[in-house]
Structure formats: C-alpha cells, structure tokens
Amino acid sequence: EADIYQTPRYLVIGTGKKITLECSQTMGHDKMYWYQQDPGMELHLIHYSYGVNSTEKGDLSSESTVSRIRTEHFPLTLESARPSHTSQYLCASSEPGQEASIGQFFGPGTRLTVL
Amino acid sequence: RKEVEQDPGPFNVPEGATVAFNCTYSNSASQSFFWYRQDCRKEPKLLMSVYSSGNEDGRFTAQLNRASQYISLLIRDSKLSDSATYLCVVPRGGFQKLVFGTGTRLLVSP
Numbered sequence: 001e002a003d004i005y006q007t008p009r010y011l012v013i014g015t016g017k018k019i020t021l022e023c024s025q026t027m028g029h030d031k032m033y034w035y036q037q038d039p040g041m042e043l044h045l046i047h048y049s050y051g052v053n054s055t056e057k058g059d060l061s062s063e064s065t066v067s068r069i070r071t072e073h074f075p076l077t078l079e080s081a082r083p084s085h086t087s088q089y090l091c092a093s094s095e096p097g098q099e100a101s102i103g104q105f106f107g108p109g110t111r112l113t114v115l
Numbered sequence: 116r117k118e119v120e121q122d123p124g125p126f127n128v129p130e131g132a133t134v135a136f137n138c139t140y141s142n143s144a145s146q147s148f149f150w151y152r153q154d155c156r157k158e159p160k161l162l163m164s165v166y167s168s169g170n171e172d173g174r175f176t177a178q179l180n181r182a183s184q185y186i187s188l189l190i191r192d193s194k195l196s197d198s199a200t201y202l203c204v205v206p207r208g209g210f211q212k213l214v215f216g217t218g219t220r221l222l223v224s225p
Contacts, residue, residue, distance in 0.1 A: 035215075042202075043159070043215040059212070090158055100147045100166065103204070104213060106158035 003027055006091050006107035013081055014115050021076045021110045023091030032074040033092040033104065036060060043090065049074055081114045088112070116141050119205050119216040127222045132193045136219045138203030139185045148186050149204040150177055153218065159202055162188075193223045 004025040013019055025032065030051045035043040035058075045058030049068040063085070064078050074093075078085055088111050092104040120139045128134045140148070147166040151159040163170050165186055169178035176189040190197055200218040207214050 040217075042217040045212055048212070088156075099206070101164055103149045103151070103161045103164060106160070109158050111156075 004091065004093055004105050004107040006089075006110050008110060009108060010111050010113075012113045012115065015080075015082055017081050019078050019081055019112070021089055021091075021112070023074045023076070023107055024072050025074075025091075025093045025105070025107075026072060027093060027095070027105070028071060029093035029095045029105075030071065031094045031096060031104075032068065033094075034058070034064075034066060034074070034076050035090040035092065036062065037088045037090060037109075039088075047076065081112075083114045086112060086114050118142060118207070118214045119203055121203050121216040121219050123217055123219060125220040125222050127224065128193050129224055130193055130195060132223075133189065133191045134193060134221065135187055135189045136201055136203075136221075137185050137187050138216055138219075139183075140203075140205045141184070142205065142207065143181075143184060145205050145207075147206060148177075148179065149206075149213070150175075150186075150188050151202040151204055151215075153200045153202055155200075159215075162201070190221075193221075195223050195225065197221060198223045 007022045032049045034047040037043045044060035046062040047066040090109045091107040094104040150162040152162045153159040165177040174191045178187045200220045202218045203216040205214045
C-alpha cells in the first residue's frame with residue numbers, strides 16, 4: 001500500500017471561506033501532484049511539484065495555490081471557496097526513474113462541497 | 116482529437132466472461148503506458164504498466180499497438196470484484212505528466 005495521506009476526506013463549507021487541503025507522503029518522493037476529478041469525468045492535473053520550493057500549474061486552470069516547503073508535504077489552498085470548486089481533489093506522488101514501472105501513487109482524495 | 120480516448124461503456128458482462136477494452140492515444144512519441152483501476156468514489160490504483168508489445172499479470176493482459184496507437188486491456192474469467200472503471204493513462208513529456216482517459220466502466224454480474 002502506498003503511504004500517501006489526505007485530510008480532510010470530506011469537507012462541506014460555505015462560500016467565501018478559505019480552505020487548505022492537506023497531502024502528505026512518507027515515501028520520500030520528489031514529485032507530487034494535485035488532480036481534480038468531477039463525478040464520471042477524467043482526472044485533470046491542476047498543480048505539480050518536482051521538489052522543495054518547486055511548484056507549477058497543471059493543464060486545468062485553477063484558482064487554488066500550492067506550496068512545497070517540505071518534501072513530504074504538498075498542501076493546496078483556496079483563498080475563497082465557491083460552489084464551482086465543488087469536486088474531488090486527489091493528491092499523488094512519484095519517484096523519478098521509477099515511473100515507467102510504478103507510475104504515480106494516489107491518496108484517498110478529499111471530496112469538497114461548497115454551498 | 117483528445118490525447119487519450121476510451122469507450123466509456125458500461126460493459127455489462129457475466130461472471131467468467133472475457134472482456135476487452137481499447138484505448139487510443141494521439142502522441143506517437145509515447146513509450147510506456149498504464150492501466151489504472153478506479154472504484155467508485157475511490158482513488159485510482161495502478162493495475163499494470165505497458166511497454167514493449169505488452170504485459171501479462173494473471174487474468175489481465177495489456178497489449179500495445181504502436182502503429183495504430185492503441186492499447187488494449189483483456190480481462191479473462193471476470194470476477195464480481197473486477198467491477199470498476201479502468202483508466203488508460205499516457206505519459207507526456209517523458210514522465211513529466213500523466214494524461215488520463217475518461218475511463219471504461221465494467222460491471223460484472225452473477
């Protein structure tokens with residue numbers, strides 16, 4: 001089993017609130033990712049990081065921001081949540097050089113509902 | 116054209132049946148591919164990686180056709196527990212990013 005954790009697992013919050021979704025991995029992976037997935041739809045990459053102090057925007061434009069101050073931690077923040085942010089957010093990690101055989105490991109996801 | 120295309124299904128099959136899914140990709144430079152399995156409201160989990168001409172793991176066989184740019188997944192002797200969505204995944208830019216298909220839903224019935 002992959003050691004990648006996300007909290008909270010479920011979050012229901014009102015419009016305008018600031019939220020931070022936590023993601024941690026204990027595998028020492030350099031690369032980490034955030035994906036957004038709506039029900040029945042494909043995963044879309046919204047942020048990724050190749051290591052400490054490295055963050056990049058993904059393919060899907062997102063109003064969220066991320067930080068990577070420690071290797072094991074890759075939190076995602078929404079400054080002002082809106083109903084359009086309602087979705088499942090999945091965190092993943094991978095190790096350079098091993099991706100061809102083992103791909104990316106995913107956390108259990110955070111299901112966000114903004115009222 | 117989408118980078119990765121899959122038939123969304125659902126594929127409804129009885130236990131014990133053999134079922135195959137196809138996935139087409141647009142980037143001819145892609146070298147390795149993945150099949151992930153995703154249960155309802157759960158995270159994707161790697162089922163198998165695909166390189167060279169294909170890969171086999173028990174009841175699961177993945178094949179790669181580079182000339183036609185498609186990958187297939189064959190499941191033999193389907194079990195109820197195989198019911199899930201199967202995601203075709205293609206790396207982009209080496210392994211800088213993974214591009215996920217929408218998935219093919221499989222329902223195995225008794």
